[in-house]
Amino acid sequence: MTRRPLLAGNWKLHLGPGAARSLAAAIAAKVGDVAEVDVAVFPTALAVPAVVEALRGSMIGVGLQWASPHAQGAYTGTNSSVLAREVGCSWLLAGHSEVRRDLAEDDARVRSSVLGGLDAGLLPMVCLGESLEERRADRVEDVITRQLAALYDGLPADRAAVLTLAYEPLWAIGTGETATPDQAQAVHALIRGWLADRFPAFVAAETRVLYGGSVKPSNAAELLAQPDIDGALVGGASLDAESFAAIVNAAR
Numbered sequence: 114m115t116r117r118p119l120l121a122g123n124w125k126l127h128l129g130p131g132a133a134r135s136l137a138a139a140i141a142a143k144v145g146d147v148a149e150v151d152v153a154v155f156p157t158a159l160a161v162p163a164v165v166e167a168l169r170g171s172m173i174g175v176g177l178q179w180a181s182p183h184a185q186g187a188y189t190g191t192n193s194s195v196l197a198r199e200v201g202c203s204w205l206l207a208g209h210s211e212v213r214r215d216l217a218e219d220d221a222r223v224r225s226s227v228l229g230g231l232d233a234g235l236l237p238m239v240c241l242g243e244s245l246e247e248r249r250a251d252r253v254e255d256v257i258t259r260q261l262a263a264l265y266d267g268l269p270a271d272r273a274a275v276l277t278l279a280y281e282p283l284w285a286i287g288t289g290e291t292a293t294p295d296q297a298q299a300v301h302a303l304i305r306g307w308l309a310d311r312f313p314a315f316v317a318a319e320t321r322v323l324y325g326g327s328v329k330p331s332n333a334a335e336l337l338a339q340p341d342i343d344g345a346l347v348g349g350a351s352l353d354a355e356s357f358a359a360i361v362n363a364a365r
């Protein structure tokens with residue numbers, strides 16, 4: 114089967130509601146009606162309602178950057194998938210390396226957040242990736258398979274098939290240094306092979322594995338041309354409507 118490309122913009126802690134609404138509208142004007150690929154953006158939680166409103170009627174989905182596994186309750190300072198769904202999100206980002214680094218997120222919490230997202234009816238997009246030290250120590254496979262095992266352990270195939278993965282090598286995030294298409298393809302093939310070994314064939318065949326880490330208009334096409342790269346999770350270049358639209362168009 115052919116997997117439909119998915120291009121996602123992670124706006125991180127940039128843009129309040131006003132600026133996020135303007136960017137969303139500018140992106141929608143350029144690629145809001147594309148039929149051949151899926152597009153999603155992850156604004157800050159505070160800007161989600163404004164972006165949902167700006168994108169109403171377009172094909173572009175909106176997601177939350179992080180969610181507690183709890184639906185609601187005495188969990189001060191957090192957000193939940195249930196509430197994200199209520200304000201119009203369809204996606205949930207989980208396991209981003211910046212959250213792992215800054216908020217002590219670990220594999221177990223990533224998994225619970227993903228399960229909470231699935232229960233709420235969101236589409237989880239889960240980030241995986243190794244640090245530069247781990248790559249230099251030849252530990253890429255160890256790290257990726259550890260993250261995959263923690264995420265998928267005991268998950269039935271029909272739920273596993275709903276997940277999207279994003280391979281984001283830490284050394285390529287915000288550094289301007291991109292994994293080469295061969296380096297990225299090798300890890301994407303490893304991920305798909307891991308899924309194929311553990312689940313019925315449709316899971317590996319349907320799971321979209323995005324690449325993230327300094328994706329820009331100038332390198333998107335060659336990354337997206339790799340057989341196991343099904344899209345991109347874009348940080349910096351997604352903050353500019355023209356650049357993000359160029360990346361979306363590279364996947365069409």
Ligand code: 13P
Binds near residue numbers: 123209289
């Ligand atoms: P950059 O595209 O800015 O390197 O960020 C990648 C990223 O972290 C997306 O989630």
